[in-house]
Structure formats: structure tokens, C-alpha cells
Amino acid sequence: MGDLKLPDIDYGALMPMLILFGAACVGILVEALVPRRSRHGVQLGLSFLAVVASFVAVIVAHGTRKITIGGAVAVDGPTLFLQGSILALGAVSLMLIGERSLERGGPFVSQAAVTVGSQKDVRQAGDQPGATEVYPLTLFALGGMLLFVSANDLLTMFVALEVFSLPLYLLCALARRRRLLSQEAALKYFLLGSYASAFFLFGVALIYGYAGGISLGAVHDAVANPQRSEILLYGGLALVAIGLLFKAALAPFHVWTPDVYQGAPTPITALMAACTKVAAFGALLRVLYVSFEGVRWDFQPVLGTVAVLTMLVGAVLAVTQTDMKRLLAYSSVANAGYLLVGALALNKEGLSSTMFYLVAYGFSVLAAFGIITLVRDADGEATHLSRWAGLGRKSPLFAMAFSFILLAFAGIPLTSGFTSKFAVFGAAVEGGQTWLVIFGVISSMLIAFPYLRVVVLLWLNEPGETTPTVSIPGFMTAAALTIGVLATFLLGVVPAPLIDLSQDAAQFIR
Numbered sequence: 001m002g003d004l005k006l007p008d009i010d011y012g013a014l015m016p017m018l019i020l021f022g023a024a025c026v027g028i029l030v031e032a033l034v035p036r037r038s039r040h041g042v043q044l045g046l047s048f049l050a051v052v053a054s055f056v057a058v059i060v061a062h063g064t065r066k067i068t069i070g071g072a073v074a075v076d077g078p079t080l081f082l083q084g085s086i087l088a089l090g091a092v093s094l095m096l097i098g099e100r101s102l103e104r105g106g107p108f109v110s111q112a113a114v115t116v117g118s119q120k121d122v123r124q125a126g127d128q129p130g131a132t133e134v135y136p137l138t139l140f141a142l143g144g145m146l147l148f149v150s151a152n153d154l155l156t157m158f159v160a161l162e163v164f165s166l167p168l169y170l171l172c173a174l175a176r177r178r179r180l181l182s183q184e185a186a187l188k189y190f191l192l193g194s195y196a197s198a199f200f201l202f203g204v205a206l207i208y209g210y211a212g213g214i215s216l217g218a219v220h221d222a223v224a225n226p227q228r229s230e231i232l233l234y235g236g237l238a239l240v241a242i243g244l245l246f247k248a249a250l251a252p253f254h255v256w257t258p259d260v261y262q263g264a265p266t267p268i269t270a271l272m273a274a275c276t277k278v279a280a281f282g283a284l285l286r287v288l289y290v291s292f293e294g295v296r297w298d299f300q301p302v303l304g305t306v307a308v309l310t311m312l313v314g315a316v317l318a319v320t321q322t323d324m325k326r327l328l329a330y331s332s333v334a335n336a337g338y339l340l341v342g343a344l345a346l347n348k349e350g351l352s353s354t355m356f357y358l359v360a361y362g363f364s365v366l367a368a369f370g371i372i373t374l375v376r377d378a379d380g381e382a383t384h385l386s387r388w389a390g391l392g393r394k395s396p397l398f399a400m401a402f403s404f405i406l407l408a409f410a411g412i413p414l415t416s417g418f419t420s421k422f423a424v425f426g427a428a429v430e431g432g433q434t435w436l437v438i439f440g441v442i443s444s445m446l447i448a449f450p451y452l453r454v455v456v457l458l459w460l461n462e463p464g465e466t467t468p469t470v471s472i473p474g475f476m477t478a479a480a481l482t483i484g485v486l487a488t489f490l491l492g493v494v495p496a497p498l499i500d501l502s503q504d505a506a507q508f509i510r
Contacts, residue, residue: 006191007068007069007070007071007072008069008070009068009069010066010068010075010172011494012060012061012065012295013061013064013068013073013075014057014068014069014073014075014315015054015057015060015061016054016055016057016083016087016146016302017054017143017147017255018140018148019050019053019054019057020050020051020054020140020142021029021135021139021140021143022050022294023046023047023049023050023139024050024136024137024139024140024143025136026046027043027046027047027135027136027139027443028136029244030042030043030046030132030136030475031043031132031133032138036132039132040098040132042120043132043135043136044094044098044135046135047094047098047135047138047139048091050138050139051087051090051091051094052091054087054146054407055088055091056086057070058080058083058084058087059079061085062073062080062109062322064076064080065077065509066438066509067152067509071152071153071215071217072151072152072153072155072156072215072284073147073150073151073152073156074150074151074216074508074509075150075509076507076508076509077504077505077506077507078149078282078285078286078351078355078505078506078507078508079149079150079282079510080397080505081501081502081505082149082278082279082282082355082358083149083150083354085148085278085355085358085359085362085464086142086145086146086149086275086278086279087142087146087361088359089274089275089278089359089362089366089395090138090142090271090275092274092363092480092483092484093138093267093270093274093275093366094135094138094478095133095476095477095479095480096266096267096270096366096369096370096373096477096480097134097138097267097268097271098465098476099267099373099473099475099477099480114257115295117177122179124408125381131174132338134171134174134268136267137170137171138167138171138271140163140164140166140167141163141164141167141168141171141271141275142164142275143163143164143273143277144160144161144162144163144164144165145160145164145276145278145279147159147160147163148160148161148164148279148280148282148283148473149278149279149282149283149286150162151283151286152215152216152217152286153213153215154203154204154207154208154214154215154216154240155204155212155214156217156323157283157287158197158200158201158204160205160283161200161243161247161283162197164279165193165197165247168189168268168272168276169186169189169190169193170186171265171268171345172186172189172260172263172264172265172268173185173186173269174264174265174268175263175264175265178496181262181263181269182263182264182265183263184259184263185259185260185262185263185264186263186264188260189256189259190259190260192246192255192256193246193256196242196243196246196247196253197243198239199239199240199242199246200238200239200242200243201242201243203235203236203237203238203239203240203241203242203243204236205236206232206233206235206236206239206241207219207232207233207236207237208220209232209236210228210229210230210232210233210236210238211223211233211388214341216286216287216290216291216388216510217290217510219292220290220291220292220293220294220392220510222463223291223292223293223294223295224261224294230280233295234295234298236303237292237295237299240287241284241299241303244280244284244287245306247276247279247280247283248277248280248281248284248331248336248339248340249277249280249332249336250306250307250310250333250336250337250340251306251309251310251313251314251333251337252309252313254310254313254314254333254336256327256331257329257330257332258329258330259306259410260272260327260330261273261326261329261332262323262325262326262329262383265371266325266369266372266381267369268371268392269325269369270366270369270370273328273332273362273365273366273369274361274362274363274366275362276364277332277335277336277339277358277361278358278359278362281284281336281339281343281354281358282358285343285351285354285355286345286508287393289341289346289348289351289508290508291510292344296346300344300346300433303340303344304344304433304436305346305379306340307335307337307340307341307436307439308337308436308439310333310334310336310337310340311334311337311341311439311440311443312337312439312442312443312446313330313333313334313337314330314331314332314333314334314335314336314337314443314447315330315443315446315447316445316446317330317333317487318330318331318334318447318450319446319447319449319450319489321385321450322384322385322386323365323383323384323385324372324384324385324388324454325369325372325383325384325469327385327450327454328365328368328369328372331409331447331451332365333448334443334447335357335361335409337440337443338357338420338421338424338440338444339354339358339361340438340490341424341425341428341433342354342357342423342424342425342427342428342438344428344431344433344436345427345428345430345431345433346428346431347430347431348503348506348507349423349426349427349430349431349503349506350427350428350430350431351506351508352425352427352428352499352502352503352505352506353420353423353424353425353426353502354421354424354427355502356380356420356423356498356499356501356502357420357421357423357424357507359491359498359502360416360417360419360420360487360491360495360498361416361417361420361485363416363417363487363488363491364405364408364409364417364484364486364487364488366480366483367401367405367480367484367485367488368402368405368406368409368484369397369482370473370477370480370481370484371401371402371405371470371481374398374470374471374473374477375387375388375398375470375471375478376468376469376471377468382468382470385454385457386464387428387467387468388454388457388458388463388464388467389457389458389461389463389464389467390458390461390462390464390467391458391463391467391468391470392459393459393462393463394467394469394470395469395470398470399458399459401481401485402454402456402458403458403459404485404488404489405484405488406451406452406454406455407451407455408488408492410444410447410448410451411444411448413492414489414492414493415488415489416488416489416490416491416492416495417488417492417493418492419491419492419495420491421440421444424497425437425440427440428440
């Protein structure tokens with residue numbers, strides 16, 4: 001016992017995660033101790049305070065490069081950049097969640113609505129405050145994402161994967177007005193996510209058998225000096241990749257995306273579309289760049305095929321959609337393909353451009369889902385495309401904002417979408433992946449059609465009797481929309497500061 005040495009722990013480097021996990025635990029106590037009528041204000045204030053404090057801790061840690069907790073967590077440039085991105089996007093997501101949760105009849109199920117039986121009772125329960133447990137669940141999810149992008153061994157990465165996945169499964173089931181659809185979406189997400197996690201864990205076991213360790217550095221050394229059967233290596237890499245590709249919504253592991261995006265409460269969909277994608281690609285980048293760079297010539301063609309399939313599936317199926325949330329879901333799939341193109345460049349430019357793309361896309365998609373929360377009628381959100389006909393004449397300001405976001409998704413110049421696509425495609429060409437860029441340009445032309453079709457629907461169609469109105473946003477929703485639209489514009493016009501920041505951060509530590 002006297003020779004037992006505990007691992008060195010740098011609490012300063014871990015502070016962003018510790019703050020979120022600590023605040024989430026306090027949020028659970030708030031649920032138990034604070035009266036129901038006061039919980040919303042307390043939970044919302046606590047959540048914002050925790051996210052802001054965690055973001056400040058990330059800024060304070062700028063320039064840190066160290067591996068702590070016995071090699072389990074790496075704090076370096078990509079870690080801090082991605083953690084800051086998750087927290088910034090998470091703060092905007094919290095604005096949408098807080099606004100909708102505080103409204104009468106908001107989208108989150110209250111405890112009373114769960115316990116009562118008749119449909120009439122459910123409607124009456126909807127007039128009560130919504131489920132305040134959405135806040136600690138969101139903090140746990142964000143904390144797990146911070147750990148996921150900083151994990152330096154595969155077992156810690158698996159634990160982080162479960163820490164942020166389990167709250168998301170619950171959050172997806174909290175839609176009040178479309179409870180059956182929401183619960184179905186959550187069940188699909190849970191079952192498919194469980195399979196993906198099992199694949200990931202089996203892959204970890206195979207890689208451990210090959211490398212004799214689970215740290216990313218040990219795997220890198222084993223790949224550089226092969227001594228065991230490479231079947232274990234490639235089998236383990238394939239299984240770990242399946243778990244990561246599922247979370248990133250890359251084909252053919254994307255099938256959960258449209259159903260979950262449609263069924264989940266729209267603010268939760270926004271959280272997943274922005275923050276989960278950053279976390280998934282952050283972990284994928286670390287695994288590929290740190291551990292398996294030595295076999296890049298083996299996995300690049302396979303993952304390149306996955307990227308091409310993802311871009312084409314997302315673009316083609318987006319054309320056939322009639323629901324706005326499902327359209328944005330397939331748009332998210334296509335954008336995951338573009339991100340993978342940048343990641344497969346496997347150079348510093350590929351890493352920095354992918355991180356820039358994650359931030360640019362995150363703010364745009366948050367603004368898009370924020371606008372969807374405002375297009376409502378007596379039955380709730382009106383997401384069918386036919387209901388949006390002529391909306392530009394009834395609510396021109398919001399139609400202009402949504403049109404601008406759609407043009408950014410299409411990659412029109414002077415938007416963040418153009419800048420980010422140009423960055424990842426340029427990095428891919430420099431990395432010798434020109435064939436991926438060709439398919440990326442083709443899919444970009446295909447997916448422009450559904451975006452432009454919605455713009456035409458908004459402005460050139462006459463409003464019908466069933467065309468809903470855009471509700472006046474509260475302060476937090478208005479702030480979230482303003483931040484999203486401004487970020488989309490500024491990152492298209494003056495992207496240099498964020499590009500420089502991402503380039504300075506684009507170096508992993510082993």
C-alpha cells in the first residue's frame with residue numbers, strides 16, 4: 001500500500017468540466033428542495049451561470065498543453081477550442097430551452113402531465129410550468145461533451161459518450177404536444193445509440209488486445225511499431241469508428257437523425273444539431289489524428305467512401321422532405337459529410353478548417369431551429385412545408401432571417417456556409433483528397449434545391465388560410481436568433497479572427 005501512487009490531477013485544467021458537473025448535481029438538489037413555482041428561475045440562472053463560468057475557465061486555460069489524471073484527459077489547443085465552441089453553442093441552446101420552457105404550454109412535459117390520465121387533464125397540465133429537470137440534464141450532457149473531446153484514452157471516451165448520451169435520450173422524450181412521436185424518437189435514439197455504444201466498446205477491447213493499452217498515445221506507438229496481428233487493429237478501428245460515426249450522423253449510421261430531430265422538442269433538436277456534432281467530430285478528430293495516423297492510407301479510402309455516401313444521401317433525401325425539421329435533419333447529415341471531407345485531409349489545415357466549420361454550422365443551425373419554434377398555431381409548431389407558404393408576406397423579418405440561414409446552408413458567398421465549405425474543400429485538396437471535393441461540390445449543388453425551394457415558398461407563394469403567424473419571440477429567443485444570424489453573417493464576411501484562432505489551436509498533444 002505504501003508504494004501506491006495516485007495519478008496527478010490538474011484541477012485547473014479540468015475546471016470547465018467540474019463546474020458543469022457540479023452545477024448539474026446542484027440542479028438535482030434544486031429539483032428536490034426548491035418549491036415548484038420557483039424552480040424555473042433558479043434552474044435557468046444556475047445553468048447560465050455554470051456555462052458562463054465554464055467558458056471563463058476555458059479562456060483562463062488558454063495555451064495549456066498537458067495530459068492529466070494518469071493520461072486519461074488531454075488538455076491542448078483542439079480541446080480548448082472545441083470546449084469553448086460547445087459552451088458558446090450550449091449557451092445559445094439554453095436560451096431557446098429556457099424561453100420555451102417558461103412559456104405556458106411550452107414543449108416540455110410537466111410532472112403533472114405525466115401522472116394524469118385523460119387527454120383533458122394533459123391539456124390542463126400543459127398550463128403548468130414545464131419540466132425543470134431539463135436544465136440539469138442539459139448540463140450533464142454538455143459536461144459529457146467537454147469530457148468527450150478531451151478524452152485521451154478510449155475507455156474515458158466511452159464513459160464520456162454515455163455521460164452525454166443518456167441525458168439526450170431523456171431530453172428527446174420531453175415534447176409535450178407530440179408526446180407519442182417524441183417518445184418514439186427517444187426510444188429509437190436509445191436503442192440505436194446502445195448498439196453503437198456496444199460496437200465502440202467491442203472496438204476498444206480489440207484495440208487493447210492489439211496495443212496492450214487504451215491510451216491514444218499507446219495505440220499510436222503500437223501502430224508505428226506493429227508486433228501483433230493487424231486483424232485486431234483494423235477490426236478495433238472499424239468498431240470504434242461505427243460508434244463515432246453514429247454520433248456524428250454519418251451514413252449509413254444516420255437513420256436515427258430525421259426521426260429524432262422531428263420528434264424531439266425543437267430546442268433539444270437545436271442542442272443536438274449544434275453541440276453533439278461538435279463533440280462527435282472532436283472525438284473523431286482526436287482518434288484519427290493522434291492514434292491512427294500511421295494507417296491513414298488504409299482508412300482514408302473507407303472513410304472517404306463514407307463521406308461521399310453521407311453527402312449524397314443527405315442531399316438527395318433532403319429534396320424529398322415535406323417537414324421542415326426532417327429537411328434540416330438531412331441537411332445536418334450532408335454537412336456531416338462535408339466535415340468528414342475536411343477531417344480526412346489529415347493535415348493542420350484540415351483540423352483547423354473542420355473546427356471552424358463546426359462553429360459556423362452550429363450558430364446557423366441554432367438560428368434555423370430558433371425560427372421554427374416561433375412558427376406556431378393553436379396545435380403547436382407548424383413544421384409542414386405547405387404551412388410556410390407565403391410566410392414572407394405575413395412576417396417578412398423572420399422570413400428574411402430564415403432565408404439568409406438557408407442560403408448559408410447552400411454555401412452562398414458572404415455567409416459562413418460559403419467560407420466554411422471553401423476552407424474544408426481547400427484543406428482536402430491540399431491533403432490529396434481532390435476526389436472528395438468533386439463529390440462535395442456535386443452534393444452542394446443538389447442540396448441547394450430544397451433550400452431554394454423553401455425560399456421560393458416563403459416569398460413567391462400567396463399566404464393561405466392555414467398559414468400560421470410567427471409568434472413574437474421573448475427576450476431569450478430574440479437574443480439567440482440575433483446571435484445566430486449575426487454569427488452567420490460575420491463569419492462569412494470577416495472570418496479571419498476565428499480562422500486564425502482555429503489554426504493556432506490545431507495541434508494535438510500525445
